[in-house]
Amino acid sequence: MLHMRYIETRLQKPSESPLSPLRRETFDKTSLFTTLTPEERQQIAALAVEKTYAAGETLFFEGTPCEGLHVIGSGSVKILKTSPSGREIMLGVESAPSSVAEVPLFDNGDYPATVTALKDCVIFLVRKEDFRRFCRQHPEVPIKVLALVGRRLRQLVGVIEAVTFGSVRQRLAQALLQAERESDGSVQIPLTHEELALRLGTVREVVSRNLARFQAEGMVRIVKRQIEIADRGALQGEADTEY
Amino acid sequence: MLHMRYIETRLQKPSESPLSPLRRETFDKTSLFTTLTPEERQQIAALAVEKTYAAGETLFFEGTPCEGLHVIGSGSVKILKTSPSGREIMLGVESAPSSVAEVPLFDNGDYPATVTALKDCVIFLVRKEDFRRFCRQHPEVPIKVLALVGRRLRQLVGVIEAVTFGSVRQRLAQALLQAERESDGSVQIPLTHEELALRLGTVREVVSRNLARFQAEGMVRIVKRQIEIADRGALQGEADTEY
DNA sequence: TTTCGTCGGTGACGAAAGTCACGGTCCGCC
DNA sequence: GGCGGACCGTGACTTTCGTCACCGACGAAA
Structure with missing residues (x-):
């Protein structure tokens, strides 16, 4: 053999x-x-x-x-x-x-x-x-x-x-939480809007706008172009909203 | 043991x-x-x-x-x-x-x-x-x-x-062709609009309208509420339009 | 034949997503 | 310090979807 x-x-x-x-x-x-x-x-x-x-x-x-x-x-x-x-x-x-x-x-x-x-x-x-x-x-x-x-x-x-039943808003919340887990421990999200958009299957502008809304609602903070999670609970709630 | x-x-x-x-x-x-x-x-x-x-x-x-x-x-x-x-x-x-x-x-x-x-x-x-x-x-x-x-x-x-990159129109075209294959041979599609909608992750009305458009464009025929494929080539083209 | 339930067509509307355009901000580098 | 490239914010607009509402068509069973 x-x-x-x-x-x-x-x-x-x-x-x-x-x-x-x-x-x-x-x-x-x-x-x-x-x-x-x-x-x-x-x-x-x-x-x-x-x-x-x-x-x-x-x-x-x-x-x-x-x-x-x-x-x-x-x-x-x-x-x-x-x-x-x-x-x-x-x-x-x-x-x-x-x-x-x-x-x-x-x-x-x-x-x-x-x-x-x-x-x-x-x-x-x-x-x-x-x-x-x-x-x-x-x-x-x-x-x-x-x-x-x-x-x-x-x-x-x-x-x-x-993708089928959810909105970009929901998927963004999920992606943020997941990204936080990946960057073990830190609340900082080391991703650009463009990168987030590519993860979600959408485009930069839509991510920007949704992030702005999240910030207005106190769920995230954006300091010096750094996204950080401000209210994990609220984001989580957003993430698993049943469609 | x-x-x-x-x-x-x-x-x-x-x-x-x-x-x-x-x-x-x-x-x-x-x-x-x-x-x-x-x-x-x-x-x-x-x-x-x-x-x-x-x-x-x-x-x-x-x-x-x-x-x-x-x-x-x-x-x-x-x-x-x-x-x-x-x-x-x-x-x-x-x-x-x-x-x-x-x-x-x-x-x-x-x-x-x-x-x-x-x-x-x-x-x-x-x-x-x-x-x-x-x-x-x-x-x-x-x-x-x-x-x-x-x-x-x-x-x-x-x-x-x-679902991420395509439209309902495209997915509908795909679904019709697939359904035709399943019902081996016959051009008749034995599905209601509602059933098609459920397959596609959308709702009845959207399917109805898109089917109407397909009919207007000569790609399908609807006789007595029976959908049949009229122009397989055109549908196929629609189905594999690159996004 | 009438009736009733399922299915289909369509208008009106609102929300979300995507596109285009352009100006602003940050940051590293010469 | 100033330049340039990457990144971000946002307004204006279009298209697609989904929702609501309502009526009409068809067919099976009474």
């Missing part, structure tokens, strides 16, 4: 050249591999190619063929869909330790969405064939992938609900 | 009481189980509970706990999300032989959406624990589930794109 030979040569390497701490740590922590033994995690970790992206760079575009599983070692990324006229809508955010592009690994399609770095990122790319082979040898892994994909699918359903 | 005892008792039944033709056929045809041997398919088939639903009945509601995998033996269902104010948006359609509710099987959450029968249906319900146990014994199955969930995830991304 040629496969076996190939795997063995790849898998013996790590004992000769030990894995970087970040690489080891990443594969230890990411949810997909928690059921494996440390040795097995090293095996899969050794297969990955390390890549780095600066904030703003895009990892891949929707509609292009899938290279493999992108495991996020550090930093965070956003998953988004673009329209030809330059608008965008954000489908989700993933931060280390996590992964993106699980879906096209199994249905042999192209990437369904674009992914770009929010912060500087280190990504470990496990090639499609390597990952699928690994899955065959470790049947627990696809189960974990399913759990992850399930979570993402739920997020998507939430987005659909918000 | 208690598990083994349990499974054995369940699995011996079929040889004593043979499975119904529909049941056998369903599990032979549905994509999740194509990699199994006929005997294995019989095992899983034997675990299922048969249920029937009349058109319009709902199989389960979003937010309620997941019982198991719903395999569609005959008929078709729609997957949808509702708003408290009575609006709906359709996330997808599944027809026999297929299945719904794969996701909550693996992430232990509630159903993410509601599913109701479009036509009279026979459903085979495989209880969650049974299915998960079966997955552990047959690692090919989760892979197939992943492929299916992947397809659904792509559909969802498509819906998001359509």
Whole structure:
């Protein structure tokens, strides 16, 4: 079996050249591999190619063929869909330790969405064939992938609900609260109006106006072009208004 | 091992009481189980509970706990999300032989959406624990589930794109073409304006007006309250207008 | 045939979102 | 300090949606 030979040569390497701490740590922590033994995690970790992206760079575009599983070692990324006229809508955010592009690994399609770095990122790319082979040898892994994909699918359903039945005002409130959570702890929102608009699938002006309303109503404060949350409770109420 | 005892008792039944033709056929045809041997398919088939639903009945509601995998033996269902104010948006359609509710099987959450029968249906319900146990014994199955969930995830991304960037007019054109495909062959669309509105996440009046426009433009004909497609090409063009 | 319930058409209106345009503000850099 | 680029605020306008209201058309059942 040629496969076996190939795997063995790849898998013996790590004992000769030990894995970087970040690489080891990443594969230890990411949810997909928690059921494996440390040795097995090293095996899969050794297969990955390390890549780095600066904030703003895009990892891949929707509609292009899938290279493999992108495991996020550090930093965070956003998953988004673009329209030809330059608008965008954000489908989700993933931060280390996590992964993106699980879906096209199994249905042999192209990437369904674009992914770009929010912060500087280190990504470990496990090639499609390597990952699928690994899955065959470790049947627990696809189960974990399913759990992850399930979570993402739920997020998507939430987005659909918000876009279909909700207003920009509501989605903005949600986005502000989420952004606050992402920027762990600080009430400051490190996003421009334009960036918020792209997350929401709308345009800058609409975000500006809605933020102005929020400020007038005392829900947010804008000092020196910095958005900060003034009344989390009120915003939360706005966010989960039932349509 | 208690598990083994349990499974054995369940699995011996079929040889004593043979499975119904529909049941056998369903599990032979549905994509999740194509990699199994006929005997294995019989095992899983034997675990299922048969249920029937009349058109319009709902199989389960979003937010309620997941019982198991719903395999569609005959008929078709729609997957949808509702708003408290009575609006709906359709996330997808599944027809026999297929299945719904794969996701909550693996992430232990509630159903993410509601599913109701479009036509009279026979459903085979495989209880969650049974299915998960079966997955552990047959690692090919989760892979197939992943492929299916992947397809659904792509559909969802498509819906998001359509509602975020598109107009009702465009989505209506898409829905008409899709409905035509579902009603295999006939140009007649067996849907009321209200039903179309619910599929699109809008309201009846808006659908009526847009249909009237389509008719004025010669894309559809409405005779005796029956919508039929008059100019498929033009509709298709309308449907995939880039935003 | 009458009746009643469902479905469809349409006008009037208001609210929200998107577009265009332009001027103002902040901030880093020469 | 002044320049320039990115970012923000806002007015004016259009279009699309959704809502309300009401009437008319159709068809099944009495």
